[in-house]
Amino acid sequence: MIKNRLKRRYLFEKIFRFMGLSAVVTALAMLAILFLTIISNGYSAFKQTYIRLTVTLDEEVIDPDGARNPDTLSSANYSGIVKKTLRKIFPDVKSRRDKRELYSLVSQGASFQLRDIIMDNPDIIGETVTIWVPADDDIDMLFKGYIKRSTPENERRVSDKKIAWIDVLLNEGAIKKRFNSTFFTSGDSREPELAGIYGALKGSIYTMIVTLLLSFPLGVATAVYLEEFAPVNRFTDIIEVNINNLAAVPSIVFGLLGLTIFLSFFGLPRSAPVVGGLVLTLMTLPTVIIASRAALKSVPPSIREAALGVGASKMQSVLHHVLPLAMPGMLTGTIIGMARALGETAPLLMIGMVAFIVDIPKGFFDPSTVLPVQIYLWADSPERAFLERTSATIIVLLAFLIIMNALAVVLRKKFERRW
Amino acid sequence: MQTFILTFVILFLTLIGFILGKRRSVKISNGGVNKLHSLPGYYGLYVAMWCSIPAVIFLALWLSFENSIITTLIVSDLPDEMKDLPPDRMSLIVNDIKNLAEGNIVSKEPDEALKKAALHYSRLKEVAYASLFTLIMIISTVFGIFTYRKIQSNFRARNKVEKIMEIILIASSTVAIFTTIGIVLSVLFESIRFFRQIPVFEFLLGLKWSPQMAIRPDQVGASGSFGIIPLVTGTMLISFIAMVVAVPIGLMSAIYMSEYASYRTRAIVKPLLEILAGIPTVVYGFFAALTVAPFIRDTGALVGLDVSSESALAAGLVMGVMIIPFVSSLSDDVINAVPQSMRDGSYAIGATQSETIIRVLLQAALPGIVGSVLLAVSRAIGETMIVVMAAGLTANLTGNPFEAVTTFTVQIVTLLIGDQEFDSPKTLAAFALGLILFIMTLCLNIVALYVVRKYREQYE
Incomplete structure (x- = not known):
């Protein structure tokens, strides 16, 4: 009977162990699935389908009076030129509806691209140039295989006619995928093929600069005070409890704080990185403080005593000896806090950083958006091409986060000291 | 731009103060620097601090109130019929005036009064900037000269500098308190305004949530209903699903990692699990909406279940x-904190590892685990992006995980994004929801922190 029981007990032991293992495996599997989905959805956005056009820059159309006046040049009918070029490639397209469909092969960005070329160098007017212009997002999707040729025509966003034209272009080598530099150099756009993350990236950088400049000194100062100077009394106790609670307050509540205090009360501009930075500072401050205090705690008291022993004042012993030794730990904590702030979305929605902003922000007070909010905005868009770009943005964001965390780990490994 | 110039001016004066202060201390000592009470640098620092700190405080105060004061001034100068406009129209006019003054595009053709006000505005701005500039110069130099003349060989500069530094440290540590006060005040004030329009009981006990206010009073649904019960159940449902996923998996992996796994496995797996915690929530939201929700819907369709594409299940699972x-790292800590002697004792009387874990370790660690679960619940309740992207907007009063439900955070976001009128109950409701959310998470946190702290003391 005992043997039987023992067998049961060992069986249970095995099952229990297996449950533990499967829990770990499940968690890791989730991580793997998440990364695989994002990467498989997003990697294709780094390439974009371009169409080669051989454009005749007709002086009659661009600059009829030949004065090279910038105003005339910038308002010339460039889309007309693009259309003409397309008609030249497919001369047998006659009906009005077919023509319109033909024109939609290339992105609306093509005419802007042409204008920029001319504005940069007006001398080439009258010549014939070969340029690669972005294809329309539907064509891009077809080319990347997200729109299947096998689906029936009425369920497909690209008509059979367009496919035929594309095949012609393909035979001539006039359509191909190239590196999508637009994605990294332009701001948001309603047209997926013209949309980029540069504006959001710059907004994120400005916001992070504000957050870093405020949260690091404030956090370190608070930690130094609480750890080294504060007497044990009611006041410091309140501060401690406060910090621990703030660390667990939902981030969206900080957004409400930002909306009422910074926007309504102080009248700071909406959607500005400076407000975002302020809100994120308040949010990351507890993280920085807690990490900095842990770093200060790990410095052995003998260091302080030695400094005091040779006649340093309390402040000198802290500033000259304790703080430098605790600095790596503080920096690690700050980097981790910054990584969290970089991925934070909800409080920034509250302070209006969700607006559709095309311009690249030029300073701390310009309206801008940040990478996570850009992800949120694009995730709402119906176009298939935006799905791909959302995933690509996530890849970029995750890359930044991984770099920051790796930096924190390296810093910790390099300066970790056992006393 | 002007602020940058002012900052530079202050920095420049501070630098001059430092150099002059240091020089004077050296000069006073007549070559015997060791006769001074403090090192010469401290004298310089003392002057520099008095040059910069009052000026910076003044600048900050000025900048935070300049805007509202100037706005009040131009509003009071507007013609009488414009002064009586409702606040939202008024803010539009003020915006127009500012844009006009800065040469930007205005919403409509400016009339005489606006043009005059714009001129007035730009003049006020100029005056304000000029006076700010002179005042800062005066403050900085006056304090600088005053402290400069105080320098003598027996002047205790180091002690004074350290005192100022300590005050700065104390001031920084009060930021946390001010943040809490700011949060409480900001949600409380708006909530009080909300409760003036909607009774508290209707808000707390109402069964219907539809904050869409009609623009005209004669439209259908002219008054929205603000009962938060459906939101409470929705939040609870999603948090419950999240806990059903997170607690077993998190707890079991914590047990496995701390009791079974080899050192090497732990060194690899632990950081990988931490990655899950570092992924931005907007990414989880995207994942839930893009992959998990359609997957659940299709699977449900296969089995013959009618699953909403914004089901509570999808959001809950991903959350x-x-x-x-979160659960695993907190539980890991508490399990590791159980003294080894308790394990050894259990093994000694012949218990297997699993029996030891269940009967000894978990019993001993229970308060800590409960604390970490409570913290996790508060996390789930306050989580925003996953539910905004994957859960619905309609407030269904249901416990069915396959239907769409909505949560506090979703409603706060939808109420405050987009066009807002500042006085409508619709906007104010968001703050009332924020207040409830803050109170709920605060209670959970306090209880959890208390439990964890009590537990820690037990073994220390």
Whole structure:
């Protein structure tokens, strides 16, 4: 009977162990699935389908009076030129509806691209140039295989006619995928093929600069005070409890704080990185403080005593000896806090950083958006091409986060000291 | 731009103060620097601090109130019929005036009064900037000269500098308190305004949530209904699903990692699990909306279930995944804190490892685990992006995980994004929801922190 029981007990032991293992495996599997989905959805956005056009820059159309006046040049009918070029490639397209469909092969960005070329160098007017212009997002999707040729025509966003034209272009080598530099150099756009993350990236950088400049000194100062100077009394106790609670307050509540205090009360501009930075500072401050205090705690008291022993004042012993030794730990904590702030979305929605902003922000007070909010905005868009770009943005964001965390780990490994 | 110039001016004066202060201390000592009470640098620092700190405080105060004061001034100068406009129209006019003054595009053709006000505005701005500039110069130099003349060989500069530094440290540590006060005040004030329009009981006990206010009073649904019960159940449902996922997986992996796994496995797997915690929530939201929700819907369709594409299940599952590392790392800490002697004692009387874990370790660690689960619940309740992207907007009063439900955070976001009128109950409701959310998470946190702290003391 005992043997039987023992067998049961060992069986249970095995099952229990297996449950533990499967829990770990499940968690890791989730991580793997998440990364695989994002990467498989997003990697294709780094390439974009371009169409080669051989454009005749007709002086009659661009600059009829030949004065090279910038105003005339910038308002010339460039889309007309693009259309003409397309008609030249497919001369047998006659009906009005077919023509319109033909024109939609290339992105609306093509005419802007042409204008920029001319504005940069007006001398080439009258010549014939070969340029690669972005294809329309539907064509891009077809080319990347997200729109299947096998689906029936009425369920497909690209008509059979367009496919035929594309095949012609393909035979001539006039359509191909190239590196999508637009994605990294332009701001948001309603047209997926013209949309980029540069504006959001710059907004994120400005916001992070504000957050870093405020949260690091404030956090370190608070930690130094609480750890080294504060007497044990009611006041410091309140501060401690406060910090621990703030660390667990939902981030969206900080957004409400930002909306009422910074926007309504102080009248700071909406959607500005400076407000975002302020809100994120308040949010990351507890993280920085807690990490900095842990770093200060790990410095052995003998260091302080030695400094005091040779006649340093309390402040000198802290500033000259304790703080430098605790600095790596503080920096690690700050980097981790910054990584969290970089991925934070909800409080920034509250302070209006969700607006559709095309311009690249030029300073701390310009309206801008940040990478996570850009992800949120694009995730709402119906176009298939935006799905791909959302995933690509996530890849970029995750890359930044991984770099920051790796930096924190390296810093910790390099300066970790056992006393 | 002007602020940058002012900052530079202050920095420049501070630098001059430092150099002059240091020089004077050296000069006073007549070559015997060791006769001074403090090192010469401290004298310089003392002057520099008095040059910069009052000026910076003044600048900050000025900048935070300049805007509202100037706005009040131009509003009071507007013609009488414009002064009586409702606040939202008024803010539009003020915006127009500012844009006009800065040469930007205005919403409509400016009339005489606006043009005059714009001129007035730009003149006020100029005056304000000029006076700010002179005042800062005066403050900085006056304090600088005053402290400069105080320098003598027996002047205790180091002690004074350290005192100022300590005050700065104390001031920084009060930021946390001010943040809490700011949060409480900001949600409380708006909530009080909300409760003036909607009774508290209707808000707390109402069964219907539809904050869409009609623009005209004669439209259908002219008054929205603000009963938060459906939101409470929705939040609870999603948090519950998340906990059903996160607690078993998180707890079991914590047990496995701390009791079974080899050192090497732990060194690899632990950081990987931490990655789950570091992924931004907007990414989880995207994942839930893009992959998990359609998957659940299609699977449900296969089995013959009618699953909404914004089901509570999808949001809850993904939220659970997000919380796994949170539960596991906290439980890991508490399990590791159980003294080794308790394990050894259990093994000695012949218990297997699993029996030891269940009967000894978990019993001993229970308060800590409960604390970490409570913290995880508060995390789940306050989580925003996953539910905004994957859960619905309609407030269904249901416990069915396949239907769409909505949560506090979703409603706060939808109420405050987009066009707002500042006085409508619709906007104010968001703050009332924020207040409830803050109170709920605060209670959970306090209880959890208390439990964890009590537990820690037990073994220390």
